[in-house]
Amino acid sequence: MMSDAYFTTPFGRRPMTLGQLARQNAARAAASEGRVQKWQVFRDITEGKARLGVSDRSLAVLNALLSFHPETLLAAGNELVVFPSNRELSLRAHGMAPATLRRHLAALVEAGLVIRRDSPNGKRYARKGPGGVIETAYGFDLSPLVSRAGEFERIADDVRAHRKAVRLLRERITLLRRDARKLIQFAEQETLPGPWPDLADRLASLSSQLPPTTTKAVLEATANALQHLCNDVHKTLEDNIISQKMSADESQSERHLQTLSSEDSESEDRSIAATVPETPPALHQPTGRHDDVRLEDVLSACPTITDYCSTPITSWSELLKAADLVRTFLGIGRNAWHESCQLLGPRTAAAVIAAVLERHDQIHSPRAYLHALTARARIRTFSVGPMLLALRRAKLAAEQPTSDAATVNEEAAGRAIGTLPPHRPGTLSFPRFHPPIPLGRSDCTDPEEMNRYPVRGHFARPGPGT
Structure with a gap:
């Protein structure tokens, strides 16, 4: 007791x-x-x-x-x-x-x-x-x-709640520091406008290590300061996004302009050339002949290139991207593509790729074909206008029921390239010349070909030497 x-x-x-x-x-x-x-x-x-x-x-x-x-x-x-x-x-x-x-x-x-x-x-x-x-x-x-059991339980609940709050504050501080640091580094690498050095200094002052005995009040003050810093970083980035979006909208409205001065055309060529991945600096200053070719003429004469785009082609930039994709399928290397862009100009080079794609079944080596055209551009004896005109006439003639128009326009498309200059043996493998196909002879084994080409003379598949 x-x-x-x-x-x-x-x-x-x-x-x-x-x-x-x-x-x-x-x-x-x-x-x-x-x-x-x-x-x-x-x-x-x-x-x-x-x-x-x-x-x-x-x-x-x-x-x-x-x-x-x-x-x-x-x-x-x-x-x-x-x-x-x-x-x-x-x-x-x-x-x-x-x-x-x-x-x-x-x-x-x-x-x-x-x-x-x-x-x-x-x-x-x-x-x-x-x-x-x-x-x-x-x-x-x-x-x-x-x-005192109830008192002990309340004290334990308060201690657990405090420990949880401290843990959450430390997690929040870690996340805010990481987000601010990586966003500032991204902005500085991309050279975005903004007070990034000042924001980096503020982050450095808030990045000191917090000992395990740091009080909850100090952790809350640090977390609030980091939150204000992140808000400033986000606002600066949003301003940059809005500015870039407005610039993009203005550039899209300029696509509707159909007539440009010579100075505007040159600047447009440089902007288009800048869209090519890993383009060397020389591409921004085309030295070759400038052809006054319209985007509508290229798409009308060479509609096949639109099959390689998910959306309709409405600008030269989109055509150049499609041409850069198509040239890989045609076996044209990056160096040859850059050289053609430098000598022909970005728009003309894209038009040539579209024309080569349109006649890919008639060209044995697209890479050598493009090299031959580039060689002609050096001596200023090549123009893309007659090539597109011949392809367009051939396309229109193919839609007509007259059977002999196909042969005439195919020959015109081949003549549009002109005569290539001679080259030294072993320096370049030009596209293979196809022998003339005699038409209307009794020894022709394909009657369908005889019915399709009942004209007199020979039909030669076009190549660089036709």
Whole structure:
């Protein structure tokens, strides 16, 4: 049984304190029906040990004291006094030294987690009555664990919420730092207009390492400052996007202009040439002959190139992109393509690729064919206008029912290239010349060809030498 005295005092020279009186009074006032799970209470105390002012070594001693109580549930009004000897208590506290053990027991009493109920001689023991029932026990009373269980739970919840808030703040700071750093680096690499050096300096001042003991208030201030920095970075990038979008809209409206001055045409050639991937600087200054060719004429004479675009071709830039794609299918290398763009001009080179694609079944080596045309452009004896005109006439004639018009226009398309200059043997492999196909002879084995070409003379498939 518990002592009849309302308050109990410590043995020996240990003084009585006002805190001990208050905690003993709270233990007495605990509801008689209160029941708590001792290990859950111990977990809550462990969570809030910093708020309660106890160390992990003191908690080890408390854990040892709880292990001496036989029941898992602690109920108010029952006998909750444990009376282990210092030797047994030290063993269960992982061999803690006696002096250290006494110091942490005093810390538990001072924190109000246990109450001393000392015997007259200061020893811990229990006096049993009939039947082995404990009548009186002297040792450490665990009643505060029942009376303050709700307080311990609230403290543990607050500590867990604070720890979660700190973790989220640190995650937010890490993400804001990463986003700001990478966006500033991207803007500086792309040379976008904006106060990027100042923003980088602000980021550097907010990038110092935060120790684990940093308070929540400091973390919140750092996170807010980084958020303002990211807002400024995003606003600057949005301004750049809006500016680029307006420039793109203006360039799209300029596509409707059909007549350009010579100065505007040259600037348009340079802008078109800039759309070719990995284009050398020489492409921006075409030195070859400039043909006054219209986009409508190219698409009318060479409609096949539109099959290589997902959307209709409405500008020279789109035609040049399509030509850059088609030349890879025709086996024309990047160097040959760049050379033709430099000598012929971007628009003329794109028109030539479209014409080669239109006649790909008649040209054995498109690469050598383009090289031959480029060689003619060097001596200014090549013009793309007659080539497109011949292809357009051939296309119109093919749509007519007259059968002999096809041969005449095919010959005209071949003559549009003109006579190529001689070359040294071994320097260039020109396209292979196809032998003339005699028409109207009795030894022609294909009657369909005889019916298709009933004209007199020979039909020669066009090539660079026709």
